[in-house]
Amino acid sequence: MATTEYLGIDVGGTGVKMGIVNAETGNITNFQSYDTATWRESKHFVERLADAIALQLYQHKNVKKVGIGLPGILTRDRKTLIEITAIPEIDGTPLVEILNERFTDHEFFLENDANAAALGEFYFSPEKDVMPENYIFITLGTGVGGAAILDKKIFLGGDGNAMEPGHVPSRNGRVLERNVGKKELLMLANDMRTAWRGKTVLPSDGSISTTGLVVAAEEGDELAIAIWNEVGDMLGEMLVGLIRILDIKTILIGGGLSASFDFILPNISKQLDYWLTPAYLENVQIKKALLGNDAGLLGAASLCF
């Protein structure tokens, strides 16, 4: 029997990545990357996307299912885009209907990108054989995104767009991602650098980068560690709420900023120890998501299962 293959498409604010994904191994072939800005400037984003899909499907006649991850919110039936902040001209597009008209022999599955990445871990993680059926997925990057897998399925909540941990109340009268989104994290770091009186390798001219913060922490820099501790505290408080509301005890942390995992984990754990009862603490597990750079594309392909 031939191996099943899916087309996975990760639509992002910077690039649109796609490739043929082997359903058993998660191996990606015929990878293509397109520039989002160029497609937007053409004023025909959806047509460019459909053309790129046509090319992939022409080259892979065995592929009958296409999964697409998008950075925004969708109707509950997952057929129409509601709000794609990075590409607002496609808001309201009935994308599944449009693609079905052109590709009558294929099935299309849309999903929010954090949801797709969360599901991708279930089907393609190197640890997929020991993945629980329920877990919370947090993605750290420009913002703080989230998803929950419940009974092996994406948790949609009431109106289809559940799991926005970046938008829950956090410290200083701000929602969480206004404290620990990438931009805000760097502002916090530069502020803490200005106030810092001890030794540190971090620059004092406002040019701290997230990669620099991770490297400095790896080298034992006390200020860098103190900054990640702050981030861990705020993430930990939010996670306590999620755990108590969803009764899910495995948490995966992914996204570009999850490179900081080893340095945010101590204070995430400190917050869980403070707020949760022993019965919970025995069972809570915080782990790093394992798909890394391919999470978006593999997540999109996992929608076809």
Place this chain on the structure above:
Amino acid sequence: MATTEYLGIDVGGTGVKMGIVNAETGNITNFQSYDTATWRESKHFVERLADAIALQLYQHKNVKKVGIGLPGILTRDRKTLIEITAIPEIDGTPLVEILNERFTDHEFFLENDANAAALGEFYFSPEKDVMPENYIFITLGTGVGGAAILDKKIFLGGDGNAMEPGHVPSRNGRVLERNVGKKELLMLANDMRTAWRGKTVLPSDGSISTTGLVVAAEEGDELAIAIWNEVGDMLGEMLVGLIRILDIKTILIGGGLSASFDFILPNISKQLDYWLTPAYLENVQIKKALLGNDAGLLGAASLCF
């Protein structure tokens, strides 16, 4: 065709209430109330419960389904008690199995009491014809309990005991119900009374009651209103998190302390206005639960649907 009737049982720390519930009208007949402490002292709580059930079923041979609400957590399959804080000697009891052995012709449905009360609103509320399929239910009393109805069903979460809003982080390094549970609310009120320099009808000898606080607020007492504002602020912050995590926009508030509804609502709304985006605010509705004193018993009966 005969009207369908169910036996509803509300097991509480103080009393066990039961009655025959008309599935169409929510009318309760043959209401019985038993003293929880007396049954506990007999060292045969489960047998006393089964005897009381036997009496009801003997008198109502048409009743084939029994719903039981319990103040604690259950296994995910809803057959065994895990932790019933007020009646710890029944922890671990396989209650459905035990009842099935004695009542071979009947079906039994167990549920956490807040979950049952939430579902009861769906089937028995005077506004049931306009109830949405998704809503959050908050119960204010000794503690702060919660439930969510998703697609007309109780939301169980990952391990079966979702929706513990009383246990999410709140102000002053305390979980929410350590701030606004009944006892803590009265401590807050007495502390605010001590510091108060204006006019107030509230007593200064530490004897403030929750009923007194509601009555004083109804009379326009500024301190009483200020106390309920504090409670509304803390509940509102928690609700923002629930709304963002579950994407559910209707919230019902029940429980004994919901008599304060009109006085906590202004600051709940203030917090929602502060934290939520306009698209959310347009659709969020905060309402008082309508079943009142019968919520527990009707909720238990609603498990039979």
